[in-house]
Structures are given as C-alpha cells and as structure tokens.
Amino acid sequence: MTAAALAPTPTTAAPAAPSAAQALATERAAIDASASGPVLFCFGNAILWLLLTTVLGLISSIQLHSPGFLANIPFLTYGRILPAYNNALSYGWATLSGMGVAIWLLARLCRVQIKLPGVLVTGAVFWQVGLTIGIVQILAGKSTGVEGLEIPGSAAVLMLFGYLLIGLWGALLFGYRRQAPAYISVWYLVAALFWFPWTFAVAHVAMALPSVQGVVQSMVAAWAMQNFLNVFITAIGLAAAYYLIPKVINRPIHSYHLASTGFWAFILFAGLTGAVRLSGGPVPVWLVTLSIAATILLIVQIVTVSTNLILTMRGEYHMVYHSPTIRFTFFGAIAFTIASVVGLLASLRSVDHVLHFTFFQTAQTHLLLYAFFSMVMFGAIYYILPRLVGCEWLSSSMISLHFWGSAYGGGMLIAMLAIGGIAFGSALADPEAIFSQVIQDGAVYYIAGSIAWGMIAIGHLVFALHFLLMLLRIGQPGGEPTLFAPIGEEKH
Amino acid sequence: MNRSLYLFAAIIGSFALSCYALVIMPKCQLGGLQPQTVEDEGKIVDIYPIKNVSVEKGRAVYASEGCFYCHSQQIRDEQNGTDIERGWGARRTVARDYLFEKKPYLGSMRLGPDLSNVGSAKWRNEPENEDPKYKPAKRDAAxxxxxxxxxxxxxxxxxxxxYRYLFETKKIGGERSADALALTGPNKPKPGYEVVPKPEAKALVAYLMSLDKSHPLKEVKGSAPEVAAK
Incomplete structure (x- = not known):
C-alpha cells in the first residue's frame, strides 16, 4: 500500500476528466448537505458555550488577584465559577465542536451521506440539556464534589444518552463507508467515539457504587479526566489536523507508516497516563510509576505525529500567511508537540513535586485543550462552514483578529500560568517561605492572566459574530476561500 | 485479515487495559483496606480512622462551595515537597486515612494551605519563629x-x-448572641446589629475542626504506634 493510495482525497481527487471531478463535487455536495443540520447545530451550540466559558474564565481570573470580586454572591464564588468554567470548556465548547467536526469528517472520509440527520441533532439536544442542567447545578452548589466529575448523575445520564446517539451514528457511518481502506483520521475518530462513552459511564457508575470509597474514587476521577483530555480530545484534534493540513496544502501526508505507528503508540499508552495526576499522593506507588512510564512511552506518538505533520508542511510554510485554516491548524499542531513534551517532563517525579498543586498543571491542561485542540477546531470550522452554508467568510481581518486574540491571548495566559506555577512551586520549596506571601507575590501573573483573558474575549467575540454572519449567509460569494493574502503574493 | 477488525480489537483491548490497570487493579488492592486496630491483651484499645458522620453536613458545604479547588487534603512525604516542614502535618497521608470518606477532597491545587490536619492544635501555616505580624492567633472555631x-x-x-452569604446580620434582640462574630473596623455591623453564622457556616467550621490525620499508622515509617498494630 502506498502513501498516495491511502491519502485523503487530494491526490485521488485530481481531476482525471472533468466529468469525474464533477461527479465527485456532486457527491461531496450531497454529503455536506446531509451533514449540515447536525454539524451546524453542534458548532452553534459549541460557540455559545465558548462565549460562556470566556465570561466564566475572565471572572475566575479576576478573582485570583481581587478575591473580593463578586465574592459574596453564592453562585459566583470562585469555588463554583471554576468548575463551571472547566465543565463548560470541556463538555460544552470542546466536546460539541469536536462532535461537529467528527461527524463531518466521518461523513466525508467514509463517503457516506448521513441518513436521518435528525437523530444526531436529537443526540446533541440531549447533550445540551444535560450539560445545561449540570452547570446550573454546579453554580447552585449542587455539584458532586468530585473534581473533574462535578456534573450530578441525573444530568450526566442525559448527556450520555445524547452522546450514544451521536456515537452510534458515527459508527454506522464507519460501517457503511465507501472509502476503504480507512484514512488515519478515521482511526482516531473511531477511537475517540468509542473511548468517551465508556470512560464517562464507568466513571459515573463507579462514583455511585457504595463499594468505591476513599482514594479509589480519586483514582477513578483522575483516570476519567485524563482519558477525556489525552484520549478523546487529543484523538479528535489529531484527526482534524491529519485531515486539514494535507487537504489545504493539497499534498498527501508525508508518511502513512509514521502516522500508523503514532496511532498504535497512542492507543496503547494514552489511556494509562491517568495516575500522574495523583503523583506524590496517598495512592499505591506502582500506579503512579505505571502512568509515568506510559507518559514517557508516548514519546513515540509525539515524535511520529510531529515529524509527520511538519514534513507534510515542508516547503509550504508560507501557507500560514494565506490560509486561515492552516494558520490555526498548524498553530495547534505545534502546540500539540509542546504540550506533549511539557507533559512528559512534568510527569517526572523530581519535576512534579515542585510543580504539583500549582497553576503549572492548569497551564498544561490549557496547552492541550486550548492551544492545541481549540485552535485546530477553529481551523476546522473555518474550513467546514463555507461548505455547509454556501458562502465564504466575510472578512479576513476578522479572522486575523480572532487569531490574534486566541493565539497571543491564549499563549500569554498559558505562559503566565506556567511561569506563575514555576515561581510558586520553587518558592514553596523553601519551608521558611510564608505561604500567604508566596500566593500574594503571584498577583502579577494573575493580573497578566486577566489581561490575556481580555484578549481572548475579543478574539472569541469576533469569531462568534463572524459565525453568526455566516449562518445568516452574509459573506463572500462561494467558491474561492477567504484568504489572508492571495497565494503567490508573499506577505512581509 | 480485515483491517477494521484489527482497529476495533485494538480500541476495545486498549480501553479494557486502561480500565483494568487504573481502575480495577487499584480497587482490588485497596478495596479490602480496614481501619487500623491496636489490641492490648485481647482488648481493642485504639482504632483509626473512625467514621465521623456528625460532620457530614459540613463536608457537604465544603464541596458545595468548592473549597477543594484551592485547598488540598493530602500531605506528601519529605522527598516530595515541604508539606511536613511547613507544619501542615506530622506525617504523609496514606490511603487508609481516607477509608471512610465517600469523596476524599485530595485536591489538585494549592491557592491556600493544605487542610488535612487543620483541626489539630499543632497545625500551622507560618514558620515557627515568624514575625507576629504574619502569625495569626490560635486557629479555633471562632x-x-x-x-x-x-x-x-x-x-x-x-x-x-x-463567604458573607454563610452569615446573617440581624438586629440584636435582647442579649447578644453567643456566636456573634467579634468584628472590628469597617466590618463592624451597625450599632444594635450583630453578625451570626448560618447553620452552614457552623457545620463547615465543625467539619474543619474535625480534620486531623495525624494519628500514627503502621504503614507510615516513624509514626507506628508503640503497641503492635494489627
């Protein structure tokens, strides 16, 4: 099997005859039309959650340097805003945007039209209702009290049911695929679709079991959180990156063997990394050691994925100046490499005992969830949406502003959390350092973090507005994608 | 062989492995854990930990306000940080300490001090010979x-x-309430009024004052009780 034969459609799509190209275009248009309802529904709701996340993130960031800010209103206290933020970000924005991208990618890569798209919309509605109830309950002080699994069981059941409908439809698309063998993105998507409901269900059932007591609960929660980030989110993000980069620069991925090696390393080790979250804690030492070993072995995936994506881009780096999709997606791909290397180093015990219990861990989560995943999702939405609504994005300046807010704001936020975490951890290594004073000294990082949140908020607002304009079919005429600068004219 | 069968088998197998290694095995290892009992001439003279249901209400307030997002409840050993030297606890905490906690609030972040032993008289968050400016009075319930x-x-x-919403300001009817806060300066209520804790605040403080994981345990070196533990 050659790389070209297994590549996504760019090479096979090379128009042999006008009629073949036309047939392919008709087929794709029909697939896009069948997917547009559920995909637009997922994207629209994801962006609503993104806006809420932005507000909650900004409030919680301000509260770090001004603890009195909105403090005396029960549902706005930091201890409720923070979990609401985390859940809205993970299960609202990230999961819904990821499902939208996953549905569209599966339909396109399996070359199957979606039958009964209403089932997918129903699934998304259940998810949406469950999540809304869950977040309202967190803000009302009725969270489960388990970090990472705050949403009460009654709401989680609705979410799980909704997810199962979507996952089942995704599996059917795979089952009826007309494009064999399956492309690497499809592998990642099938893995993501399968892993999520099992992790979610096992974790919530384990929480409800009376026999699961004490630190075993904490282990289950750590496992579920890590699986969500390191398996589900990572798989969807990589699936999108593996599709978008070759597609936009119109060249097959550099090596299919590298891609496949990376996938097998990922599927084997990523699910074993959960216990690094409990490093140094009251849990069996072998458990943490196992997770550290799995994190180190994931280097196979880091190296293969990074090499592959970078080599695919080789000679085409100028595309980041032209194509919004490439600018966002390639940013995300680089962030994936950084996040993985940082995750590997930070899992080592000698590093962990300094950085554990600091914002460095928040920085790591945001590297993966925002700088990698969210940026790839933005890139994917910039690519997919014109194909669903029939017009192109109105303004490249708006896309540019969004990138500025998300890349510089997000980058600054993550840098502040990371540097603040390192400063905090190293200061506390001195047992004579006064704890409250060390926290106070971190104020400068928190203030910078709030400024970064302001930049992110501008980016997200522009993005949401642009999305709304697209839904209203206000944009450039369809056909040619909206670019930052025409290809051929280098921007200096 | 069909490649998609490989794929499915790998995905299912890897999930099973992940679940087995990180959920089922720890559950089997720790599921049978019992409290430490110390017997002296056939009589049980000591048992730890003891299930304390009287503070469950306070635990619920602790969860509902999200205290655990800033306060951990786990002490690491001397090789892993300065928790012990800092005065947060005399020994590291182990799985047995959390035996009766349905949801242990181990925490993952410290924007505030660790609270594993905050109810113990020995707990401190400042160096022992610290400037009195930073050193608060005795941390009792009041x-x-x-x-x-x-x-x-x-x-x-x-x-x-x-957390002012856990308190109420009310008119002093007759005598001043026993649990009214001794506030001074700008926080002092208007004359004739007093600030009293709501039941939630009282329950939360009762829970905090109950937190003490300093009991010696045989699995923690240097803390084993004198009498042979069983």
Whole structure:
C-alpha cells in the first residue's frame, strides 16, 4: 500500500476528466448537505458555550488577584465559577465542536451521506440539556464534589444518552463507508467515539457504587479526566489536523507508516497516563510509576505525529500567511508537540513535586485543550462552514483578529500560568517561605492572566459574530476561500 | 485479515487495559483496606480512622462551595515537597486515612494551605519563629468563623474570598448572641446589629475542626504506634 493510495482525497481527487471531478463535487455536495443540520447545530451550540466559558474564565481570573470580586454572591464564588468554567470548556465548547467536526469528517472520509440527520441533532439536544442542567447545578452548589466529575448523575445520564446517539451514528457511518481502506483520521475518530462513552459511564457508575470509597474514587476521577483530555480530545484534534493540513496544502501526508505507528503508540499508552495526576499522593506507588512510564512511552506518538505533520508542511510554510485554516491548524499542531513534551517532563517525579498543586498543571491542561485542540477546531470550522452554508467568510481581518486574540491571548495566559506555577512551586520549596506571601507575590501573573483573558474575549467575540454572519449567509460569494493574502503574493 | 477488525480489537483491548490497570487493579488492592486496630491483651484499645458522620453536613458545604479547588487534603512525604516542614502535618497521608470518606477532597491545587490536619492544635501555616505580624492567633472555631466572614481581618495578606452569604446580620434582640462574630473596623455591623453564622457556616467550621490525620499508622515509617498494630 502506498502513501498516495491511502491519502485523503487530494491526490485521488485530481481531476482525471472533468466529468469525474464533477461527479465527485456532486457527491461531496450531497454529503455536506446531509451533514449540515447536525454539524451546524453542534458548532452553534459549541460557540455559545465558548462565549460562556470566556465570561466564566475572565471572572475566575479576576478573582485570583481581587478575591473580593463578586465574592459574596453564592453562585459566583470562585469555588463554583471554576468548575463551571472547566465543565463548560470541556463538555460544552470542546466536546460539541469536536462532535461537529467528527461527524463531518466521518461523513466525508467514509463517503457516506448521513441518513436521518435528525437523530444526531436529537443526540446533541440531549447533550445540551444535560450539560445545561449540570452547570446550573454546579453554580447552585449542587455539584458532586468530585473534581473533574462535578456534573450530578441525573444530568450526566442525559448527556450520555445524547452522546450514544451521536456515537452510534458515527459508527454506522464507519460501517457503511465507501472509502476503504480507512484514512488515519478515521482511526482516531473511531477511537475517540468509542473511548468517551465508556470512560464517562464507568466513571459515573463507579462514583455511585457504595463499594468505591476513599482514594479509589480519586483514582477513578483522575483516570476519567485524563482519558477525556489525552484520549478523546487529543484523538479528535489529531484527526482534524491529519485531515486539514494535507487537504489545504493539497499534498498527501508525508508518511502513512509514521502516522500508523503514532496511532498504535497512542492507543496503547494514552489511556494509562491517568495516575500522574495523583503523583506524590496517598495512592499505591506502582500506579503512579505505571502512568509515568506510559507518559514517557508516548514519546513515540509525539515524535511520529510531529515529524509527520511538519514534513507534510515542508516547503509550504508560507501557507500560514494565506490560509486561515492552516494558520490555526498548524498553530495547534505545534502546540500539540509542546504540550506533549511539557507533559512528559512534568510527569517526572523530581519535576512534579515542585510543580504539583500549582497553576503549572492548569497551564498544561490549557496547552492541550486550548492551544492545541481549540485552535485546530477553529481551523476546522473555518474550513467546514463555507461548505455547509454556501458562502465564504466575510472578512479576513476578522479572522486575523480572532487569531490574534486566541493565539497571543491564549499563549500569554498559558505562559503566565506556567511561569506563575514555576515561581510558586520553587518558592514553596523553601519551608521558611510564608505561604500567604508566596500566593500574594503571584498577583502579577494573575493580573497578566486577566489581561490575556481580555484578549481572548475579543478574539472569541469576533469569531462568534463572524459565525453568526455566516449562518445568516452574509459573506463572500462561494467558491474561492477567504484568504489572508492571495497565494503567490508573499506577505512581509 | 480485515483491517477494521484489527482497529476495533485494538480500541476495545486498549480501553479494557486502561480500565483494568487504573481502575480495577487499584480497587482490588485497596478495596479490602480496614481501619487500623491496636489490641492490648485481647482488648481493642485504639482504632483509626473512625467514621465521623456528625460532620457530614459540613463536608457537604465544603464541596458545595468548592473549597477543594484551592485547598488540598493530602500531605506528601519529605522527598516530595515541604508539606511536613511547613507544619501542615506530622506525617504523609496514606490511603487508609481516607477509608471512610465517600469523596476524599485530595485536591489538585494549592491557592491556600493544605487542610488535612487543620483541626489539630499543632497545625500551622507560618514558620515557627515568624514575625507576629504574619502569625495569626490560635486557629479555633471562632477564628475560623471570622476568617470565613472576612479573611483579611485575621490574615492581612489573605487571598481567600469572603463567604458573607454563610452569615446573617440581624438586629440584636435582647442579649447578644453567643456566636456573634467579634468584628472590628469597617466590618463592624451597625450599632444594635450583630453578625451570626448560618447553620452552614457552623457545620463547615465543625467539619474543619474535625480534620486531623495525624494519628500514627503502621504503614507510615516513624509514626507506628508503640503497641503492635494489627
């Protein structure tokens, strides 16, 4: 099997005859039309959650340097805003945007039209209702009290049911695929679709079991959180990156063997990394050691994925100046490499005992969830949406502003959390350092973090507005994608 | 062989492995854990930990306000950080300490001090010979209530948010309530009024004052009880 034969459609799509190209275009248009309802529904709701996340993130960031800010209103206290933020970000924005991208990618890569798209919309509605109830309950002080699994069981059941409908439809698309063998993105998507409901269900059932007591609960929660980030989110993000980069620069991925090696390393080790979250804690030492070993072995995936994506881009780096999709997606791909290397180093015990219990861990989560995943999702939405609504994005300046807010704001936020975490951890290594004073000294990082949140908020607002304009079919005429600068004219 | 069968088998197998290694195996290892009992001439003279249901209400308030997002409840050993030298606990905490906690609030972040032993008289968050400016008075229940209502009145550089909604300001009817806060300065209520804790605040403080994981355990070196533990 050659790389070209297994590549996504760019090479096979090379128009042999006008009629073949036309047939392919008709087929794709029909697939896009069948997917547009559920995909637009997922994207629209994801962006609503993104806006809420932005507000909650900004409030919680301000509260770090001004603890009195909105403090005396029960549902706005930091201890409720923070979990609401985390859940809205993970299960609202990230999961819904990821499902939208996953549905569209599966339909396109399996070359199957979606039958009964209403089932997918129903699934998304259940998810949406469950999540809304869950977040309202967190803000009302009725969270489960388990970090990472705050949403009460009654709401989680609705979410799980909704997810199962979507996952089942995704599996059917795979089952009826007309494009064999399956492309690497499809592998990642099938893995993501399968892993999520099992992790979610096992974790919530384990929480409800009376026999699961004490630190075993904490282990289950750590496992579920890590699986969500390191398996589900990572798989969807990589699936999108593996599709978008070759597609936009119109060249097959550099090596299919590298891609496949990376996938097998990922599927084997990523699910074993959960216990690094409990490093140094009251849990069996072998458990943490196992997770550290799995994190180190994931280097196979880091190296293969990074090499592959970078080599695919080789000679085409100028595309980041032209194509919004490439600018966002390639940013995300680089962030994936950084996040993985940082995750590997930070899992080592000698590093962990300094950085554990600091914002460095928040920085790591945001590297993966925002700088990698969210940026790839933005890139994917910039690519997919014109194909669903029939017009192109109105303004490249708006896309540019969004990138500025998300890349510089997000980058600054993550840098502040990371540097603040390192400063905090190293200061506390001195047992004579006064704890409250060390926290106070971190104020400068928190203030910078709030400024970064302001930049992110501008980016997200522009993005949401642009999305709304697209839904209203206000944009450039369809056909040619909206670019930052025409290809051929280098921007200096 | 069909490649998609390989794929499915790998995905299912890897999930099973992940679940087995990180959920089922720890559950089997720790599921049978029992409290440590110390017998002397056939009589049980000591048992730890003991299930304390009287503070469940306070635990619920602790969860509902999200205290555990800033306060951990786990002490690491000397090789892993300065928790012990800092005065947060005399020994590291182990799985047995959390035996009866349905949801242990281990925490993953420390924007505030660790609270594993905050109910113990020995607990401190400042170096022993610290400038009195930073050293608060004895942390008893009354202190904890004041700290919840207005943290900066007791620790001038505190970063903790106030929790005034766990208290109410009411008119003094007859005698001043016994649990009214001794507030001074700008926090002092209008003359004729007093600030009293709501039941939630009282329950939360009762829970905090119950936190003490300093009991010696045989699996923690240097803390084993004198009498042979079983």
């Amino acid at each position: 202190w904890q209530l004041l700290h919840l209502y207005a943290p900066r009145t007791v620790i001038s550089i505190s970063n903790m948010p106030p």
